[in-house]
Structure formats: structure tokens, C-alpha cells
Amino acid sequence: MGMYVKICGLREPAHAALAVELGADAIGVVMSPRSPRHASADDARAVISAARSARPDVDTVLVVNSIPAAEAARLALDLGFDVLQLHGSYTADDVASAQALLPRVWRATSLTEAPQLYAGELNEERLLLDGAIPGSGDTWDLSPLGSDSELTRRIGPDWLLAGGLSPENVAAAISTARPGGVDVSSGVERSPGQKHPELIRRFIEAARAQLAPTDESDISYE
Numbered sequence: 001m002g003m004y005v006k007i008c009g010l011r012e013p014a015h016a017a018l019a020v021e022l023g024a025d026a027i028g029v030v031m032s033p034r035s036p037r038h039a040s041a042d043d044a045r046a047v048i049s050a051a052r053s054a055r056p057d058v059d060t061v062l063v064v065n066s067i068p069a070a071e072a073a074r075l076a077l078d079l080g081f082d083v084l085q086l087h088g089s090y091t092a093d094d095v096a097s098a099q100a101l102l103p104r105v106w107r108a109t110s111l112t113e114a115p116q117l118y119a120g121e122l123n124e125e126r127l128l129l130d131g132a133i134p135g136s137g138d139t140w141d142l143s144p145l146g147s148d149s150e151l152t153r154r155i156g157p158d159w160l161l162a163g164g165l166s167p168e169n170v171a172a173a174i175s176t177a178r179p180g181g182v183d184v185s186s187g188v189e190r191s192p193g194q195k196h197p198e199l200i201r202r203f204i205e206a207a208r209a210q211l212a213p214t215d216e217s218d219i220s221y222e
């Protein structure tokens with residue numbers, strides 16, 4: 001199956017097309033007014049269109065932070081996204097209200113915020129484990145992950161790792177944490193909000209060279 005790669009915080013259609021042509025499985029668009037990556041509705045539509053022109057089956061992901069889940073799902077649906085990625089404190093009922101409009105909802109959180117979490121706890125399609133501050137580019141302690149531990153069994157093999165990844169550290173982070181996929185934003189930028197094509201290329205190359213847990217067999221999951 002291979003390592004799933006998502007490039008997040010895109011606003012330039014050309015960067016989205018490049019990421020998908022280079023093998024990204026998903027592209028993310030952040031709509032959160034305080035983010036340096038905040039995209040307008042027009043930006044979002046242009047990024048989706050460029051990504052789908054490069055590969056029709058790419059996952060296009062709307063990333064939001066702490067807005068009502070159903071409102072976020074309505075926005076994702078209206079703009080034509082495939083997936084809604086919810087950062088913040090949400091309940092299973094919130095996720096259900098979003099899924100009534102858009103079935104594919106991902107839960108993004110951190111071990112700081114939800115230390116006892118498990119995959120599927122909110123009926124989300126996918127769990128994304130991030131650092132404490134989304135989009136900050138800060139690395140975090142990956143050492144509780146990856147070994148044959150209770151936490152590893154709780155989160156399963158398909159979760160996405162995010163937070164402070166870069167072309168330089170992604171291979172080591174995958175080897176330590178053993179996620180099913182990786183997500184990056186700051187690590188492929190020249191400055192906050194400004195994506196760098198060469199860093200996108202190097203990140204995708206470095207990540208896709210790694211195996212996903214589903215390609216291996218030495219950890220058992222619940």
C-alpha cells in the first residue's frame with residue numbers, strides 16, 4: 001500500500017498540481033482566518049481543480065479549527081472537497097452531524113489533548129496525530145509511538161503523523177512512530193504560508209521511500 005502522503009496548507013494551484021504529480025495522495029487547504037495559510041473560497045476551488053486535473057482520485061481535504069462541525073461540512077461540500085479534517089475538541093455527535101453532509105471526516109488531535117484516544121473513537125474515517133499547536137512546525141516527542149505498545153494498538157496502522165515534519169526528518173519520524181501516512185505544512189515552506197516547490201519534492205520523495213505498517217507484519221493491532 002505504501003506511505004500515504006498529504007501536503008497541507010496549499011493556496012497556489014501550481015503547488016497543488018506539483019504535489020499530486022510528484023505522488024502526494026492528498027492535498028489540504030486550511031480555512032482558518034488566523035492561520036498564515038488561510039485560503040479564500042476562490043483559492044480553495046482553484047487548488048481542488050488543479051489537484052484533480054493532475055490526478056482525479058487525489059484526496060482533497062478541507063482543514064478547519066474549532067468551528068461547528070456541521071458548518072465545516074457544509075463548507076467542504078459546497079466547495080467540492082472529498083474530506084473534512086477537524087482540529088479541535090469535537091464529540092461523536094459533532095462528527096455524526098458533519099458526516100450527515102460529508103461522510104469522510106478525519107479527526108486531528110494530539111496526545112497532549114487526548115492521551116487516551118483510540119482510532120475510530122468518534123467514528124472518524126481517519127485519525128491524525130499532530131503536535132500541540134497545529135501548523136506551528138514544532139516537532140514533538142514521538143517516543144511513545146511505534147513500539148509494540150498499548151498506544152500503538154489503540155491508534156491502529158492507518159493514522160497520519162503531523163507536526164514539525166520536514167524533508168530532513170520525515171524518514172526518521174516514520175521509522176520511530178510507524179504511521180500509515182504523513183502530513184506536512186511548515187516543513188515545505190520558505191516562510192509561513194509560502195510553499196517551496198523543491199521542499200515539496202524532497203518531502204514526497206523521502207516519505208514515499210518508507211514502508212507503512214500495513215506493508216510489514218511485526219506489530220499486532222486490536
Ligand SMILES: O=C(O)c1ccccc1NCC(=O)[C@H](O)[C@H](O)COP(=O)(O)O
Nearest residue numbers: 008035065134135137163164184185186
Ligand atoms: O496550518 C495551519 O496553520 C493550521 C491552522 C489551524 C488548524 C490546522 C492547521 N494546520 C493543520 C495541518 O494539517 C498541518 O499540516 C499540521 O498541523 C502540520 O503542521 P506543520 O507542523 O506546520 O507541518
